Amino acid sequence: MASSTDTRREPGKGAKASPLEGTKLAPARRVPTWVAWVVGLILLALVCYMALFMGAATLTRDEVWGSITHKLGIFASDSRPAPSLIRQSILFDLRIPRIVMGIFVGAGLAVAGASLQAITRNDLAEPYLLGVSYGASTGAVVALLLMPVSFALGLTGGAAIGALLSFGLLMLLLRGSGFVSTRVVLTGVLVGQFFSAITSLILVARGDAESVRGITFWLLGAMGASRANTMWIVLITVVITSLLIWMMSRYLDAMSFGDETAKSMGVPVVGVRAAVLILVALMTAATVSAVGAIGFIGLLVPHAVRMIVGSSHARLIPLSALVGAILLVFTDALARSVFQPQEVPVGVFTALLGVPLFFFILNRGQRV
Structure with missing residues (x-):
């Protein structure tokens, strides 16, 4: 049986959208x-529509639409x-702020x-499993105790x-040891x-x-902390960093x-890896400072999207963003209902979904 390193073939001359297309690493698009x-x-x-109604205080459809039309001044004569x-x-x-936050987080x-799975060539790479979310949480807690809570920019910093x-x-x-799956984990x-x-x-x-109780709940992933x-x-951090990473899609491929x-193809490997790490750190910092550490979204979603549209990062990154938004808004609605x-902290639900996939990937031993 061929080793897993055999899946890293040189890109063929006929590659079009991505040098990965058609390899075992990047299966052809199924959809x-x-x-x-x-x-x-x-x-x-x-x-998002479903999430408007779910929570400790159940809102009816008339209350939701009545509030929206009243806010917008529609049907004022009603x-x-x-x-x-x-x-x-x-x-x-x-x-609504919680739904919007769920979309962008x-x-x-x-x-x-x-992004991390691309630059490390490791299926298990994601901020939570690599300890990055914990580091961001520590920095946020230090900032939280040293400055006013309202100073959101300082918290993110x-x-x-x-x-x-x-x-x-x-x-x-x-x-010097590479990114072998078990060692990385x-x-x-x-x-x-x-x-x-x-x-x-x-x-x-x-x-x-x-x-301590409030901060501990927040550290587990508290979407209820969402504020304007x-x-x-x-919103600004995720949009900008995601666009910059998407612009490097060919390099990631x-x-x-x-x-x-990658070097033989003219890719500045060290610079790209450093840039992606910094962008991911900023993205993780923004999300953790807002809602705490939520794990396994970065593990679950890219694998699901690859099975649907392949591994060309020009398609993978934006579609991962869309599916990640769907997953977190849905799990958050469940967590509060x-x-x-x-x-329940939303991180508990994402862990229940992510841990089985984690063990499956670890046992499969792919990308080691």
């Missing part, structure tokens, strides 16, 4: 890209009374996972520093536990019992064959 987009956008619209201010506040101050985490430090530690520990766990321990020490030393100030930071092959009025 036309436009079909995937149409279905995905319809699913996203349905999931004799029907407007929904109560409490119902309107639930919709506009909680539900899910998109960012999925793009981050797809602290998370960015923590994410970059965790990336640096990971690269230092992996230096073990090293990522080590880095994650290191920063998790630092976070715990900080909370014990500086936080009272109530703040952090939402705009996440080439790097999926290995550094030497299944055990209502109690809310």
Whole structure:
């Protein structure tokens, strides 16, 4: 049986859209890209519509549409009374910001996972498993305790520093050993536990019992923390970093064959890898500072999208963003509805979905 390294063949002369097309690494598209987009956008619209009604306070269809039309001034002459201010506040101050945040956080985490898997040639690479989310969490907690909570930009900056430090530690520990799956996972766990321990020490030393409980819930992935100030930071950061990564799609395709092959194709491997790591760190920092650490989105989504449209990153990255948005909005709606009025951190649901896939990939031993 051929080893897994045999799947990294030189691109053929007839390659068109991507040097990966037609290899075992990048199976041919099973679904036309436009079909995937149409279905995905319809699913996203349905999931967002469903999420408007789900939560501890159940809203009816009349309350939702009445609040929206009243807010927009539509049908102002209608004799029907407007929904109560409490119902309107639930919709506009909680539900809609939470849905928008879910769209961009899910998109960012999925793009981050797809990017890391390309530059490391490792199917298990994603911010949570590599310990980067833990580093960002530590930086965010430090910033949270040292400055006002409303200073969202400072919170994101602290998370960015923590994410970059965790990336640096990971690269230092992996230096000279490559990105073998089992070693990457073990090293990522080590880095994650290191920063998790630092976070715990900080909370014990500086936080009272109530703040420790709130921060701990947030660290597990608390979409309920979504607010307008952090939402705009996440939106801008995810859009810009995702576009920049998408512009490097051809480089990522080439790097999926290995550094030497990519260099022979004229790819500045060191520069591209550094740029992607920085962009992923910024993206992870923005999402973690807003909603805490949510794992496995970056593992689940790229694998699902590859099975649908292949591994050309020009298609993979934007479609991963779309599917990531769908998945997180859906799981967040479940998280706030299944055990209502109690809310479960959304990271618990994504872990329940992601852990089985993690073991499947690890046992399969692909890309090692």
